Amino acid sequence: MVSLTSLWIPILASAGFVFVTSSVIHMVLGYHASDYGTLPGEDDVQAALRKFNLPTGDFMLPCAQSPKHAASQEFREKLAKGPVMSLTILPNGGSSMGRSLGLWFLFCVVVGVFSAYVAALALPAGAHYRVVFRVVSTVAFGAHALGLWQMSIWYSRSWGSTLRSTLDGLIYALITAGTFGWLWPH
Numbered sequence: 001m002v003s004l005t006s007l008w009i010p011i012l013a014s015a016g017f018v019f020v021t022s023s024v025i026h027m028v029l030g031y032h033a034s035d036y037g038t039l040p041g042e043d044d045v046q047a048a049l050r051k052f053n054l055p056t057g058d059f060m061l062p063c064a065q066s067p068k069h070a071a072s073q074e075f076r077e078k079l080a081k082g083p084v085m086s087l088t089i090l091p092n093g094g095s096s097m098g099r100s101l102g103l104w105f106l107f108c109v110v111v112g113v114f115s116a117y118v119a120a121l122a123l124p125a126g127a128h129y130r131v132v133f134r135v136v137s138t139v140a141f142g143a144h145a146l147g148l149w150q151m152s153i154w155y156s157r158s159w160g161s162t163l164r165s166t167l168d169g170l171i172y173a174l175i176t177a178g179t180f181g182w183l184w185p186h
Contacts, residue, residue, distance in 0.1 A: 145169025
């Protein structure tokens with residue numbers, strides 16, 4: 001069995017490689033440019049909502065307060081009239097790119113730690129590259145990609161956006177697995 005502490009180099013290296021790769025994907029390749037569209041009448045909608053001083057958070061419109069309320073005629077009428085949406089309110093002024101990038105790197109480290117944990121339980125020191133690759137890529141893919149699907153299933157997020165992000169998750173998983181296979185203890 002391999003100790004988790006002996007895997008800190010592949011954990012950090014894979015997080016760094018994924019971090020750089022994600023920067024290239026988002027800043028150079030541009031295939032995520034269509035993930036969000038512009039709302040018709042954006043300025044008018046923004047001005048109309050501004051007066052409510054909405055707090056940051058996630059909201060549903062309309063929002064059923066209970067299963068009984070969801071079954072009511074009043075609620076069904078609200079759904080029929082629309083608009084129906086899930087809405088995330090961000091802080092005014094936008095979010096800090098530095099904070100988001102820091103949290104993204106930390107997430108990549110956490111994916112590495114979970115990948116390392118499973119691989120360390122399953123594989124001995126000196127395991128063949130392909131075996132390490134297979135175990136780590138499976139765990140890393142699950143962490144980077146599979147949780148995204150529920151947003152399309154339950155909240156109608158664009159399947160195109162979800163599938164593009166799933167492709168990113170596959171790329172990140174392959175990079176993580178390749179790094180672990182390369183740096184696996186002998």
